[in-house]
Amino acid sequence: MQLDSFFPYRLAVASEAFSRNLTDVYERELGLSREEWRLLFLLANAESMTSLDLARRTTLDKVQVSRAAKRLGEKGLIVREIPDEDRRIRVYRCTTEGFRQFRHLQPKVQERANRMLNAMSPEDREALEQGISALLKVAKSD
Amino acid sequence: MQLDSFFPYRLAVASEAFSRNLTDVYERELGLSREEWRLLFLLANAESMTSLDLARRTTLDKVQVSRAAKRLGEKGLIVREIPDEDRRIRVYRCTTEGFRQFRHLQPKVQERANRMLNAMSPEDREALEQGISALLKVAKSD
DNA sequence: AACAAATCGTTGCAGATGCAACGATATTGA
DNA sequence: TCAATATCGTTGCATCTGCAACGATTTGTT
Secondary structure: OOHHHOHHHHHHHHHHHHHHHHHHHHHHHHOOOHHHHHHHHHHHOOOOEEHHHHHHHHOOOHHHHHHHHHHHHHOOOEEEEOOOOOOOOOEEEEOHHHHHHHHHHHHHHHHHHHHHHHOOOHHHHHHHHHHHHHHHHHHHHO | OOHHHOHHHHHHHHHHHHHHHHHHHHHHHHOOOHHHHHHHHHHHOOOOEEHHHHHHHHOOOHHHHHHHHHHHHHOOOEEEEOOOOOOOOOEEEEOHHHHHHHHHHHHHHHHHHHHHHHOOOHHHHHHHHHHHHHHHHHHHHO
């Protein structure tokens, strides 16, 4: 058995290569890490979210959320609020600037992703989508 | 557009989940990182390899190879040699213990991978294999 | 031969990461 | 009520990581 034919390895390499390609975009344009990008993505599409919501929906733990949110705050892209109902919790929302930057950036990221996906045949693309969906179901629970 | 339906995100989540599952095995059994596991994998299937060979075939850079190899050496799983032809280069090879541990560990890792893959339907599994192969081709070069 | 440039591996350092401990707040139960 | 317990976010710390710089060695040039 060769490493290059070991499926888990191939999956990891493909995913890393794809991811790095996208990271290039928001890293260079806005200086965002992948974690920050994920939070901005969620917050740009929601009125507001708590840390726990963010953690659940990004597969980040609370420390990562806390730090990524802190940096996004320092960049003026999101703001943090402490609700009176429960002062342990933090509620985040996009700033106007955050929305603006996201609207500017998202199409570029999408375009970069599409560039790679469009380099594949429609059949391969569909297979990939189907395979990843199926894998998500079985790998998540385990 | 929701984050959960954004393909790059789904790919990353699936890959991370899969990878973490396998890491559990060689992390717990031998205290190996993913980098170390990759090097051991290559060296257990080759007579010997140089740092450059290892780097090329693992998508690790030379620093990662150097550090992972150092740790594998400290664990007695591989040895390092400096060839007389070119004393800048390092040549690595598995120790008897390295081969032994790999033969012991590899089936367990494979089994864990198979457990997840077998939880998928044959069609999904095939689609996944096809999709990842195609993705590797386009994402690597870019 | 001798010096400049290139190659290779390692190390130092700054920043990132994961984990446990902590402080603040809220909930529970006696 | 109030003390014990649980929840949430942040911080400290040890470790890991990526990058540039470095020393050792080899190659190329004159």
